[in-house]
Amino acid sequence: MSEALRVEGISKRFGGVEALADVTLRLGKGEVLGLIGDNGAGKSTLIKIISGFQRPDSGRILIDGAEVSPRSVDHARSLGVDTVYQDLALVNELSVYHNMFLNRELVRWPLLSNRAMRRRAAEHLADMGVRIPSVDVEVAKLSGGQRQAIAVARSVYSDARILLLDEPLAAMGAKEGTMILDLVRDLKERGEVSIIIIAHNYAQVLDVCDRVNLLQHGRISFDKPTSETSLQELTDLVVADYRRSRGL
Numbered sequence: 001m002s003e004a005l006r007v008e009g010i011s012k013r014f015g016g017v018e019a020l021a022d023v024t025l026r027l028g029k030g031e032v033l034g035l036i037g038d039n040g041a042g043k044s045t046l047i048k049i050i051s052g053f054q055r056p057d058s059g060r061i062l063i064d065g066a067e068v069s070p071r072s073v074d075h076a077r078s079l080g081v082d083t084v085y086q087d088l089a090l091v092n093e094l095s096v097y098h099n100m101f102l103n104r105e106l107v108r109w110p111l112l113s114n115r116a117m118r119r120r121a122a123e124h125l126a127d128m129g130v131r132i133p134s135v136d137v138e139v140a141k142l143s144g145g146q147r148q149a150i151a152v153a154r155s156v157y158s159d160a161r162i163l164l165l166d167e168p169l170a171a172m173g174a175k176e177g178t179m180i181l182d183l184v185r186d187l188k189e190r191g192e193v194s195i196i197i198i199a200h201n202y203a204q205v206l207d208v209c210d211r212v213n214l215l216q217h218g219r220i221s222f223d224k225p226t227s228e229t230s231l232q233e234l235t236d237l238v239v240a241d242y243r244r245s246r247g248l
């Protein structure tokens with residue numbers, strides 16, 4: 001499988017804390033990669049570096065085989081990398097369709113009227129199977145799962161080729177979580193986007209991801225196709241590490 005993204009030998013320190021130590025990770029085209037690990041393992045730091053929010057101390061990032069140095073979130077976005085964080089960066093007081101174009105309309109759609117934005121937003125959400133009452137509704141009135149789905153849909157709409165989802169399923173009910181997982185499955189089937197998902201629910205990771213990487217203390221310690229591992233193996237690895245690091 002050709003590579004959409006490769007990070008090579010990425011290291012990052014925060015004072016005395018070694019958040020990432022020589023991390024190498026690859027993401028195939030159209031692949032969904034689950035990134036798991038204990039609290040503080042370095043998952044968010046890695047995502048922030050790929051998304052241009054933080055700079056690594058050393059290492060390289062390659063997109064489609066070409067080296068890039070994301071300087072900012074906007075720069076990373078222009079390289080086709082978009083990130084959906086837990087806090088989503090949606091504006092609750094605005095309608096769904098306004099949010100769909102937020103921070104993006106000036107770049108891609110300089111001449112779109114409100115009516116055209118509404119229509120395109122509605123078409124795109126329907127096309128992606130995102131079910132909401134109407135694109136005119138304020139985002140504040142939607143459920144957490146619906147908001148998450150809109151944030152993902154917005155990223156895909158903005159031409160993202162690499163999508164980074166930082167704990168998209170955290171604090172979500174079963175129904176809402178299913179909606180996001182369905183959306184990811186749908187994207188996978190289309191094969192247009194490559195996705196990294198940070199998740200704490202290993203059953204969901206095994207369900208939706210092609211491959212899983214485990215980050216432990218700033219290092220990738222495990223990399224397997226999900227078809228070759230199991231809930232038991234992943235749980236055992238994390239529990240063993242927890243015990244080791246606490247001298248149990």
Ligand SMILES: Nc1ncnc2c1ncn2[C@@H]1O[C@H](COP(=O)(O)OP(=O)(O)OP(=O)(O)O)[C@@H](O)[C@H]1O
Pocket residue numbers: 014017018019037038039040041042043044045046
């Ligand atoms: N801006 C920062 N300043 C100082 N230390 C930081 C900063 N960001 C992260 N760290 C530290 O780097 C390490 C990795 O943090 P990171 O947030 O990447 O972990 P994580 O795996 O995402 O954890 P969680 O699952 O709890 O979100 C932690 O020890 C954290 O305290």
